Amino acid sequence: MKSPITGKEMPLRKEPGVLTYRKEEFPVFYHYFLCEDTDERFTNDEIDGINMIQVHNQYREKYGIPFPDEIAGIREKYEVSAGKMSEILGLGANTYRLYEAGEMPSVANGRLILSVREPVEFLRQVDASTHLLSARETQKIRETARKLQVWDEENFWDVMFEQKIFTHQTPDEFTGYKEPQLDKIAQVIAFFSTQMDLYKTKLNKLFFYSDFCYYQKTGYSMTGIAYRAIPFGPVPAEYQKMYVKLSDDQQIEIRQVDVGNGNYGEQIRANQAFDASVFNAVELEVLEAVGRTFRQKNTDEVVRISHMEAGWSENESSKNMISYQKYAFTTSGVVC
Known part of the structure; x- marks a missing residue:
């Protein structure tokens, strides 16, 4: 990145620092470009992203909030759309899609999403949402969840070994x-x-x-x-x-x-x-x-x-x- 003051290329620096998120402080390796002639610091969207990812990761870990890959993976294994998943979990129409894209869920919503990893819990949510689903959708979702239950039972020892x-x-x-x-x-x-x-x-x-x-x-x-x-x-x-x-x-x-x-x-x-x-x-x-x-x-x-x-x-x-x-x-x- 070139300095907006001198036009010269600026070196990328990284140093320990602290950033605040939702009124909490988190340690990060703060990234910035340094204008060596003026000693001023600059960032761009990419660098701001790396700085904030460090904060968001620690916040998710601290409060047990799932990560975007986890959120997408839970939905994909049940073979439903993001919009349909939002309906089943009682979230806003576009909420699940935003969570998959990186928006931070509330602690309560994050734990709700993690709970439906287990097919039994997901089926409970489906049963509570049948008024929002067609009979065909409900049947398809139930069949998929039950197949996952069977797979979990048949592959129990493989799963246990992978956990080791x-x-x-x-x-x-x-x-x-x-x-x-x-x-x-x-x-x-x-x-x-x-x-x-x-x-x-x-x-x-x-x-x-x-x-x-x-x-x-x-x-x-x-x-x-x-x-x-x-x-x-x-x-x-x-x-x-x-x-x-x-x-x-x-x-x-x-x-x-x-x-x-x-x-x-x-x-x-x-x-x-x-x-x-x-x-x-x-x-x-x-x-x-x-x-x-x-x-x-x-x-x-x-x-x-x-x-x-x-x-x-x-x-x-x-x-x-x-x-x-x-x-x-x-x-x-x-x-x-």
Whole structure:
């Protein structure tokens, strides 16, 4: 961005700060452009967006208000329109659509939306709204909800195992304010499989940089993975279980490979072609940047780079989880 005073390009700065929302203060990494000749600060719509997303994310987490992706996902699984969902929940005609677009629900409305994740509760709302629905609509919605109930019962153990993989299921500062997405995780592996040979330790770092760099640009993670600091660098918190699940689902193949000097490494390959349509433009940009950075680097070099991150060095001694909000905006510019 050019300075409106001098016409010169202004550097982007980030520094710890505080913003107020609904009479509460929230810590942020405040983004702004600095006019170095006048020492004045400026922002644009994109920068204002990053600043406010940080605040909104923390507010949603604090009060248990669902995130836009969650709100859309709840509606989509019941195969109803946003307008129809508003009617069923007793909201204003266009309210649900606005919530999906990012408008902040009240605490009460947010919790109402979360409650209908469960088909039983959603059916209660449908039964209370039959005067607003045609007989055909009511029947279709009930059939969809009951199919979901059957699916939940038949896949109970798979769901339980996935919950063991993703100890942070609800969007928060450790998931980058996104629900974990196993299919998307598999597609990240598919992307990097086209770029380089993947060994488990290196792949863990590719995930870390993809997620934290994407958060730096958007205020959200790419995959919803939570990370822990261990001696070999930042890793998905339950990465062993995650790879076992992906292997059991035949989305990846894990092989023991002789890496020389009597040592063996676990090589991971995708069992599916990369599908770019799963990702948005910024996600693809980040994946490409991470791939370029690490394509020619061996595992030891990747580990050494990850050890330079504050998110690792400040948490490794106690093997703590790594907060996206606290550390993503200081993640290495070598990658992001």
